[in-house]
Amino acid sequence: MDDRTGGRSELRADCARCFGLCCVALPFSRSADFAVDKPAGRPCVNLLDDHRCGIHDRLRERGFAGCTVYDCFGAGQKVAQITFGGRDRRTGTARDARLMSEVFPVVRQLHELLWYLTEALDLPAARPLGPALRAALESTERLTLGTPAELAALDVAAHRAQVNELLLRTSELARAGVRGRKRDRRGADLMGARLKGADLRGASLRGAYLIAADLTGADLRHTDLIGADLRDADLTDADLTGAFFLTQPQLNAARGSTGTRLPGTVRRPDRWTA
Structure with a gap:
């Protein structure tokens, strides 16, 4: 399977090819995981001008443990480099900046599904579902390549529900061989x-x-x-x-x-x- 259709190398975060989208698009509330409140679409107070985190090596001690357990499954570089063609929130238009915050969480969910589908295809017990799993993987990958407007309008919950049915069947097959x-x-x-x-x-x-x-x-x-x-x-x-x-x-x-x-x-x- 090549990376274009869900290979794991493209499903791993590459922050160097992103614009700190998770630090801008996502909201969080003051809690044990985050030291401050931040609404969606507003840059985190720790985000530097070069899109890096200013306290990356001290996140837990500074009260940002939630950041240390987050992963975008490669959605950040997909949105930054493909969906928006390398335009960040400063070099693009105001509409681009708004759409980035809407699109990033959608693509992140799609990339998580790609991770699960890729793993399902690697499970020997799931071979009977191979064609259906591959079709679901390819359709999910096509969705990630939509325009910003298409992604913002996508009913990602409905797509997740369809994929989940396949993943449930995969689980049943994978666990069936366990004794007891x-x-x-x-x-x-x-x-x-x-x-x-x-x-x-x-x-x-x-x-x-x-x-x-x-x-x-x-x-x-x-x-x-x-x-x-x-x-x-x-x-x-x-x-x-x-x-x-x-x-x-x-x-x-x-x-x-x-x-x-x-x-x-x-x-x-x-x-x-x-």
């Missing part, structure tokens, strides 16, 4: 749950709330983790081998160790040094 009971914990409230050493092999944890859950030493092999909230979840020595639809932002928001076993689609966060 496969728990369905979709959307479950597991905040702070004591799951140390739990056997969750082949479980569906789609959209589950695992905030601050203790998953130390848990067996999460071949689990579906799409949309699971892993903020402050303890994955120390947990086994996530073969877990799928796990993204880097989810992992960056969790805690873990050098003993945590991970699928090859993500990397161990630098702060997991214990």
